[in-house]
Amino acid sequence: MRKRLHSLLLVLITLVAPAMADTDKGKPVLIYSATDLPAIRPVLEAFRTANPDLALEYREFNTMELHERIESLDDEGYPDLVISSAMDLQVRLVNDGFARPFDDPVLDELPAWANWRNEAFGFTYEPVVFVYNKAAFAGRPLPTTHEDLATALRSDGDFFQHRVGSYDVRSSGVGYLVATQDEVTSSLSGRLKESLGRAFTRVYCCTSQLLDAIADGDLVLGYNLLGSYALARAQRDPRLGVIVPEDYALVVSRVAFITKKAPNPRGAERFLRYLLSYQGQQVIADNGELIALHPRATGPYSITALTREQLPNFHPIVLGPALMVYLDQSKRRRFISEWQNALLYDPVAP
């Protein structure tokens, strides 16, 4: 499984019309993305249906690989669009001049925090959540805040020992993002990190592996998981429960930008316009795995749905140069070493 996600995946969307032989017009839009194909497939297909003349070519990477790939490109071989939930890495790419501006009326409805320089655009609204195994927590109080969790980890060490999971910030871009944003947002993060270390927290590269482990009962709780995947999985899998922390819940937004050297910028703009439009967002809201950002989108996977049951304290991560702080070489070294010291208490961690 890990191997699959680490390897470069080439997925040619099967909907490409074979008759589309016209070289220029039929030139596909090349998308490099760190998003599971099943999660984004509905919106890709909806776009293809609405725009049969424009083919999409989709390649999947994990967040770190994607970033390195873009940085290592010469003048040739640029994708048209880059999508990743590692907002900090995306900001860094935009800052370094890899993006091309896109000004369009469709941006008017986007929240300001999800648009940087009209170059980088967030198009999903994915809260960072706790995921738990319902069977394991039967008869136990659920930790609904970060403080609750820290206290529970300390007071109920036996229950949690080796059975808490989170991202490996060394290999997961989005894991690193949420871990660092935790540190920025909450004064509690140090204590929580320490508690997680005491519980011998196990670290994983990817959300799907974490969800598998929790569903199977290998883990009782996952900390800081991307809510989009978790909620979709919990819909299908009754063994999983999702907690949106009440004190604060970071919100990660998947960020897309059109590359400066895009071979097909017009096509990329058409797709991006669709992705950010009400129609495209509604497709996301209806189909799950991702959560729509558009304020008017309704459906099970929209902001409207998230705020229906409770009014959590959502903290969207703001697109902007501050995200680059933890990408600083020494800062990153220092953070990872502290994280390792705190979390990987067990020298033989997986």
Add this chain to the structure above:
Amino acid sequence: MSTTEAGYSLRRRLLFRTALLLVAVLLLLSIGAWRYARQAADYSYDRLLNSASLSIMEGLLVRNGRVDLDLPYAALEMMQLAPDDKVFYQVRNPQGEWITGYDDLPQPETFEPSEQPFFYDARYRGEPLRFVIQSKRLTEPAVSGWVQVTLGQTLNARRELMVDILYKALLALLGLMLLALAALWFGINRALDPLSLISRTLKQRSAGDTEPLAKTPIQEVSPLVDAINSYHRRLLDNLEAMKTFIADASHQIRTAQSATQAQLDIASQTNDPATLPQRLDNIRQQHLQLTRLTNQLLAHAMVVHRSDTQPLELIDIDALLKQLLTECVLDHAHRDIDFAYHCDLPNCRLPADRVSLREAVRNLLDNAVRYGPDDNQIDLQLVAAANGGVDIIVDDRGPGIPAHLRRQALQRFSRLATDGAGSGLGLTIVQSVAEAHGGDLFLETSPLGGLRARIALPGGST
């Protein structure tokens, strides 16, 4: 007043010129506003850059003899105050080696590290940027020297702020200018109001209205009102003089006419043929008197009219006098009068009106003949006066005029002679002519025993 220029509106011209001036001022101020806006924007964002670089400096630490940076989150968060600008930074250790951040930032050409921040502009990755270098001297035993934090930012926020300030300043300036124009329009109308008021008042007046215009409290307009009033006054005075003259003249003519009429009536009723020649002679004398009066009246009117309208031209006075005297001698050749001419200034040329002057001297000569004895001596002289002018003198050996009556003699229709032969206008005409030439008439005692009449003319070019 120039008549070659086409008519124009003072109001429009004033307004147009001031508006032009205002536009020039607006342009100047706009340039000022532009410079100010740029400075203000630079100042604001340089401060932001400076603060953020200082904040980065806070994250510097020395560990194991090496300089390292724990980049404070606040530093770049601060930079997000310019939300759409890219940020680049770099930290160098005292040896000038790169520690963290971007390793290929453009460096200033000349730079000496000091406690003061150093700002410079440069291009990086295809965009213009503003950079600051913040230096700090480390004096720890392991590391000593200047560490440098370089922080750069794209210019979007600066430009936005500049445009914003400029836009607002220009808007305010434009509003101010429109306001000034409106005030100007109002002011000019107000300023020109008295003019239209005066013209309206003048238009509504009848010709015989003797009331002066009402005084105005406006200092700039009161000279105009005064001038109009004084002009009006003079017109009225002239009119008054004219009325008096006409009344006097009518009286004189009527008196002469009724005298003639009376003589005619007596002549026609008398039955004695012996007295008829005597009566006829009386009537002839009366008629002569009337003719003379009429001529003098016309001459007077002519002289006054010419003095108002005829420009003076250079004429040879000497020749004129000689000619006049010749005529006079010929007219009175049958009498035993001794005429003499004396001239100090031969070919003397003066600006004068030939017809008027001729009439004046002619009158003096006639008077001398008329009122003098039969063996009269009449001297005509053209001499230089003590004041630089020229005197035309007529001397006679007649009875003269006593000094106390000389003033009266110059008045219209006053006759000193008791025989009633004079018209009473002769000396008046001479005086008018003398005055029209800028001179005067003086009546004095002649060395010959009679009257000396002296026309004093101001000196001109000879």
